[in-house]
Amino acid sequence: MTVDTLAHVSCADCPIRHRAVCARCEEDELAALDGIKYYRSYEAGQSIIWSGDVMNFVGSVVSGIATLTQTMEDGRTQMVGLLLPSDFVGRPGRSGAAYNVVATTDLVMCCFRKKPFEDLMARTPHIAQRLLEMTLDELDAAREWMLVLGRKTAREKIASLLTIIARRDASLTPQGVVNTLTFDLPLTREAMADYLGLTLETVSRQMSALKKDGVITLEGKRRIHVPNMARLFEEAGDDSDGGFLS
Amino acid sequence: MTVDTLAHVSCADCPIRHRAVCARCEEDELAALDGIKYYRSYEAGQSIIWSGDVMNFVGSVVSGIATLTQTMEDGRTQMVGLLLPSDFVGRPGRSGAAYNVVATTDLVMCCFRKKPFEDLMARTPHIAQRLLEMTLDELDAAREWMLVLGRKTAREKIASLLTIIARRDASLTPQGVVNTLTFDLPLTREAMADYLGLTLETVSRQMSALKKDGVITLEGKRRIHVPNMARLFEEAGDDSDGGFLS
DNA sequence: AATCCCATTTGATCCAGGTCAATTTCAGTC
DNA sequence: GACTGAAATTGACCTGGATCAAATGGGATT
Numbered sequence: 184m185t186v187d188t189l190a191h192v193s194c195a196d197c198p199i200r201h202r203a204v205c206a207r208c209e210e211d212e213l214a215a216l217d218g219i220k221y222y223r224s225y226e227a228g229q230s231i232i233w234s235g236d237v238m239n240f241v242g243s244v245v246s247g248i249a250t251l252t253q254t255m256e257d258g259r260t261q262m263v264g265l266l267l268p269s270d271f272v273g274r275p276g277r278s279g280a281a282y283n284v285v286a287t288t289d290l291v292m293c294c295f296r297k298k299p300f301e302d303l304m305a306r307t308p309h310i311a312q313r314l315l316e317m318t319l320d321e322l323d324a325a326r327e328w329m330l331v332l333g334r335k336t337a338r339e340k341i342a343s344l345l346t347i348i349a350r351r352d353a354s355l356t357p358q359g360v361v362n363t364l365t366f367d368l369p370l371t372r373e374a375m376a377d378y379l380g381l382t383l384e385t386v387s388r389q390m391s392a393l394k395k396d397g398v399i400t401l402e403g404k405r406r407i408h409v410p411n412m413a414r415l416f417e418e419a420g421d422d423s424d425g426g427f428l429s
Numbered sequence: 430m431t432v433d434t435l436a437h438v439s440c441a442d443c444p445i446r447h448r449a450v451c452a453r454c455e456e457d458e459l460a461a462l463d464g465i466k467y468y469r470s471y472e473a474g475q476s477i478i479w480s481g482d483v484m485n486f487v488g489s490v491v492s493g494i495a496t497l498t499q500t501m502e503d504g505r506t507q508m509v510g511l512l513l514p515s516d517f518v519g520r521p522g523r524s525g526a527a528y529n530v531v532a533t534t535d536l537v538m539c540c541f542r543k544k545p546f547e548d549l550m551a552r553t554p555h556i557a558q559r560l561l562e563m564t565l566d567e568l569d570a571a572r573e574w575m576l577v578l579g580r581k582t583a584r585e586k587i588a589s590l591l592t593i594i595a596r597r598d599a600s601l602t603p604q605g606v607v608n609t610l611t612f613d614l615p616l617t618r619e620a621m622a623d624y625l626g627l628t629l630e631t632v633s634r635q636m637s638a639l640k641k642d643g644v645i646t647l648e649g650k651r652r653i654h655v656p657n658m659a660r661l662f663e664e665a666g667d668d669s670d671g672g673f674l675s
Numbered sequence: 676a677a678t679c680c681c682a683t684t685t686g687a688t689c690c691a692g693g694t695c696a697a698t699t700t701c702a703g704t705c
Numbered sequence: 706g707a708c709t710g711a712a713a714t715t716g717a718c719c720t721g722g723a724t725c726a727a728a729t730g731g732g733a734t735t
Binding site for chain 3: 371372373383384387388390391404
């Protein structure tokens with residue numbers, strides 16, 4: 184494969200269909216670029232980018248999870264994004280980061296220094312277009328989340344978060360159309376609270392309430408079973424399942 | 430000027446410095462494109478794009494204001510963005526819109542049909558890069574707003590909104606560094622509420638409170654005077670003024 | 676198996692902002 | 706200058722989620 188195909192739009196034979204770029208294929212295609220790309224490893228809890236840092240690289244997550252958070256001086260924090268394998272961070276041509284990026288698990292990123300990456304983009308317009316697509320997807324997701332933060336009740340917020348994780352998880356291990364699903368919740372109650380603009384106590388209470396009402400069942404603390412996805416979407420107040428069901 | 434320079438990054442002699450692309454210069458540069466671009470006019474209150482619509486065009490606002498809103502079936506709405514002159518809407522290569530776009534004033538847009546625009550992007554990579562820059566700016570703004578929606582108090586939310594409008598207004602009519610400012614608020618209380626995830630009553634109460642505390646004064650309903658911008662930034666809970674002061 | 680350390684759950688109380696309802700203000704319009 | 710209707714203000718009350726505090730659970734270490 185050549186550099187020109189880095190930015191292919193779909194990746195039919197890859198199980199990671201929901202991501203904008205399939206990390207595995209990307210790996211293959213970027214093999215042509217040895218010497219330009221390099222790898223960085225982070226431990227769980229380690230800060231990757233601190234708000235205001237100069238961003239002299241662009242990176243794609245290979246494995247692990249990182250969170251994007253905004254913080255106020257008094258400690259209030261809001262998670263504004265989740266970075267999963269194949270997601271990009273960094274901004275070619277911009278010097279100050281607007282938020283913190285922290286690894287929540289051990290994490291490996293595939294990086295490019297700013298200048299080589301810019302050259303690469305100039306040479307292969309497909310890459311810039313692919314990045315534009317991905318960024319527009321993220322913008323849509325951010326705007327959808329604004330509705331969650333601004334207008335939904337605590338219970339709806341929890342249900343919304345669960346549908347997002349479930350959807351993502353289901354597309355990672357596709358098994359046709361299912362109305363029942365079991366998945367891991369890779370977040371602490373506190374992280375969920377930071378994502379949803381709630382306190383961890385409220386998150387815990389609402390999780391208990393959803394359990395009591397039979398919307399979910401818990402196996403251990405982190406493993407969630409949803410007997411009826413349609414019910415969960417309903418609880419989330421979504422007007423559609425985003426094509427998940429049927 | 431040539432098409433190649435459409436995507437110039439800065440526009441030193443243009444008063445509209447805060448926008449990603451200067452509408453005026455863009456107009457000039459796009460003059461070379463007559464026959465590809467065309468104009469659309471909308472009346473105040475008219476819907477430009479309805480959630481789910483096929484987006485077969487890309488458009489830049491020439492004059493007027495439009496809002497992007499998300500809606501739930503029960504009527505709860507959240508404004509997720511504001512379109513001002515020079516802002517882009519539409520998504521080359523994507524068919525379903527994620528939200529509603531409604532003109533709040535009479536509005537004129539400069540549009541491109543999807544296909545010619547894609548061709549244009551392919552021919553002139555600068556345009557794709559410029560759009561990427563703009564989209565990343567919007568993503569940053571959306572993420573900043575998520576902190577406002579998720580973690581700020583009603584008073585801080587109002588102050589944050591005023592800060593944004595004031596900043597935008599100040600850059601439209603630059604007058605050096607000022608610590609005092611008067612500007613129009615182009616939104617009803619209800620629109621402010623939809624933006625901030627509050628009710629219009631709470632907006633009204635907090636406006637009154639800010640007035641009583643001397644943070645702002647009102648001339649009529651819509652004209653706002655801020656005697657001390659530093660104080661307003663403080664009320665917004667922002668850790669910085671974003672380079673507005675000093 | 677006992678200990679320690681967190682994450683989580685649960686309870687009790689409080690309060691910011693929502694809800695419902697009644698005025699007031701003001702830009703048009705005749 | 707009086708009339709009208711939409712926008713805005715203000716008041717009274719209620720409630721969802723925050724806050725403060727205590728108890729429980731479960732995984733790692735020894």
